[in-house]
Amino acid sequence: MTKQTLYEMLQQQGISRRGFLKYCTALTSLMALPPAMIPTVAKALESAKRPSVIWLSFQECTGCTESLTRSHSPTIEGLIFDHISLDYHHTLQAASGEAAEHAREQAMKDNYGKYLVVVDGSIPLADPGYSTIAGISNLDMLNETVAGAAAVIAVGTCAAYGGLPHADPNPTGAVSASSLIKDKPVINVPGCPPIPTVISGVLAHYLTFGSIPELDDLGRPKVFYGQSIHDRCYRRPFYDKGLFAETFDDEGAKKGWCLYRLGCKGPMTYNACATLKWNQQTSWPVESGHGCLGCSEPNFWDAGSFYQALSIPDGDYAKAAGYAVAAGVVLGAAAGYANQKIKAESAAEHTEVSVDDFSLNKKQ
């Protein structure tokens, strides 16, 4: 870990104060903080130190890393990665085998208690053999690495909630990183994959302020996940008006109406796609005409068909209803039969009323 602050590093690269201010402006926007925070960000960066980052990839598809590298040309986000020390990332690093593992151990030793761990992918608990790195089980590597970490960032839905490996029937016994880590702060950055600028935004926040951002109930940074897709969707006015596309190629779809009926999970999905968008702010799923899948929510793979409206129940209710009808008819017939019997009994017990039986007549 160098002793230099970020600002000093930028200065060394010949970046002007003006450039630094622009960097801070972009970073503030990246972190989804209000522009009024720019001076605070600038001040924080003047004293921020370069952290060591260890990136652990478990049961994953590399989509999250792909997402991140898509934003990794010489950009402002790129600068962040220039100024963190990515000491271990077995997909990206040049070293392999023992050398790679050595790098990880070295980084842990050098920065014990101060480094950041990024986890990408879920951890299999059913049999460690499902996923190992250098002969070390994912669980062991996680426990070992996290022991000396300052904080953990669970990148992607797999690391945050179990994701695809966790989906029913979950053969590998996959679990999320946050369910295993109890004594370190964990920031969940879900998404399948997460928006690249959200990943860098979270890293930037740690880098800038040396602390973790405010999190919601699901451990997600509120600045990015505080509002639902639905709340910020530009198609929301159509939902409010009751104008819905019913098929992917109908008039409604062409006019850009709400995709609720086509299965959009936007109302229950908390993410920043609607504002940050994807591919350098080009577009995002709903803008491309496809409903939100809800990929940043727990168990989204098991939350019903991607093409069924949110209000439609899942499960075996149709089969159960069939049994219920049969049971209802049988039980109802039995109850009806029992009632007939009670009625017949009461008729049999009927004692004919005669006027002589009235006590009023007996007294006389």
Place this chain on the structure above:
Amino acid sequence: MNGESLAGIKVQVETPEYETGNLLSIISEIQYALQQLLEHKKVHSIDLRAMPWSSGEEQKLASYLGKGEVFIELNTLGKSTFIETQFSGVWLVNHYNQEDEQIAKLIEITYLPEIVFSQKEDIKNSLERLQTALSDDKQP
């Protein structure tokens, strides 16, 4: 990215029939901020990327604000443009990176955006450089 950027792909934006309704609230916010600037010298910025827009709606905002008397272009870590809109004191600010990808988009309500001013540190640096140059044998 093999030198090919997404910005290079031509995207056709069709005029939308729908609006998010953010246009009106932004303009109201600008109006309030202008008043604050005049009365209390309070500057205000709006991050346009923090709110949803339907495609084409941002262009509509830009054309509503229009172009005023000043256009400034900076060149630091990529291009930055500052357009004073036809509403004096309302600046449309765009920051780009070296790849010409937009990295920030703001409306600033101020006399002149802070970043346009020459910065003290940079002036100091310039002074040092000039002093060095004058003292050296590298005189012009």
Place this chain on the structure above:
Amino acid sequence: MEFFSNANDFLMWTKGSAFTIAVSIFIVGVLVRLLEILLLGRKTDYSEPRGTEWKGGLKNIISRSVVDKGTFKRAPFVIVVGYIWHIAFLVVLLFFVPHIELIKAILGLQWPGLATPLVDAFAVVAIVSMLAMLWHRMTHPVMKFLTTYEDYLVWLVTFLPLITGYIAFHRMIAPYPLALGLHILSVEILLIVFPFSKLMHAFTLFIARWYTGAMMGRKGIES
């Protein structure tokens, strides 16, 4: 939410097994109740009929929805609010697009929905009319006299889906899966309570109107 690790799990539960359980109880309960009633039957009527049963029965099913002038004058509140409530409730139930999707998925039937703000207005009307009915129930001497715990329970289980639906629609509780889950759960409670309470009137009123109408039709009485 001890049993659920997060709001999504809760929502999935309400949309999954809880829904299956509630629908099953509802179906079994309603069928049992209806068969209990219908299998009791009636004694043969030996009196010479003046009119036909089916004409009177069918007519009464419809004509009972219209109240006579005198009764309307004496109890306008119950009648007006009763009408408003039932209409508003049915509009919200049957013409809100997410509900239509649900009905389409379950029954395969489909019809056009209404503009969401309109449905929302009806929801407000339904909520207000329910509050008005509660107030009336608690203050009118006859209603107060007749009211049992069951009536309040039924009011509550009917009110909950409305208010939770309103809250979910307006996203007044975060996260949304919790709000939607509460709404679905409240509907499930309604479905479970339904067969064991006076909510059954939604079905049995047709039988009741039929029986009375048939009796009257047989006697040639205009109902």
Place this chain on the structure above:
Amino acid sequence: MSKLNLEQGINALKEQIDGPTAAFFSSCVHCGLCAEACLFYTETNDPKYTPINKVEPLRRVWESEYTLFGKLKKALGLSKPVTDEMLSEWETLIYDGCTLCGRCSMVCPVGNDITGMIRKVREGLVASDHAPEGLVGASTRAVKIGSPMGVRLKALSAQIKHIEKDTGLTIPIDVEGADYMALLSSMEIINFPEYIESLAKIFKQANVTWTISSEAFEATNSGIQIGSSDIARELVQRVVDAAEKLKVKTVISPECGHAYTAIRWEGPNLIGRPYPFKVIHILELLDELQQSGRLKTAGKLAKKLTFHDPCQIVRKGGVEAQPRRLLNSVSSNFVEMSEHGNMNWCCGGGGGVSANERADELRLKVFNRKKIQLEEVNVEVMVTACANCRLVLEEGLEENNMDMPVIGLTELISEHLLEDRE
């Protein structure tokens, strides 16, 4: 120990419950509208008179005996049982505070026949020995003497002799093979013999062959009023036997409300078979005769009059258009009360209430409903078609110092008969 006890009462209620009863109880939402249809509530403002409350004993038996949920509640000891104390309390609601007028059954938005259920509750009250003295006495006299008012054949014969002497008409007794057998109510024999005279006059003009049976001339049925099918059956059987013996084609129900219900609608079910003869209400017959031109009237009464529909004839009997056609043929100034026909208000004395002395004060109080109706139309004459209504109306009018004659419709028709040309 008496044969009539709580157990018998509950058993009787169990016996009474059928599909409609179960549908009615399942449908009630406690909206309270039936109260607004009941003059005992509207005139006292006492919620206990709400019709649906009157059937609570039946509801409890239904719930605990005929519903799975109720059986479960009963097994867990959670259901409220029907007790003797409860039935004593309900006795006054059912016998003093209900005339079985059937108005609540017309108003109930879910279509419940509440009156029908109150009739069923009376079966349970009788079987548990909870009937009021007045009705027990009337029933006993009806069974033992042949008439609830204790009118014997001797008294009828005397009246007939009077009429025959006064008018020169013959009143046929026990004529076998006559087309019609007329029934009479004791009140007509004692209070309104004009009815018998009117029949004789009308039938003569219309050339109707008719008779009165010496064995079963009483039309009223105390068994129906007290609510005992067993007693009612015995009384209906007498009429059926007499009609079959005289081989008449049709039995005429007189100007009496509940007699029509008893003989026309409930009778065949009480004896468990259809009749070999028809039953017709006198108003139906008069209308038929008039429509077919056999009955001719002349002149119209100019006095402003209104018609009080007897509940059992209109709302529970379906005779609504006939009295109006008849009235318009003899009156030029017939006005309807605001709520009439099927929605007419009861006089307050039906369903045995007028025979139940204990209820006199309440009955006079609820007459206020009729008083309000009459004040609205402001008529000089009231016409009705039920001897019991007529007596109750007369008493009510007198009590309220409203001087106005109450006439039977048959009598009014006979007064306007076109004089025979012979």
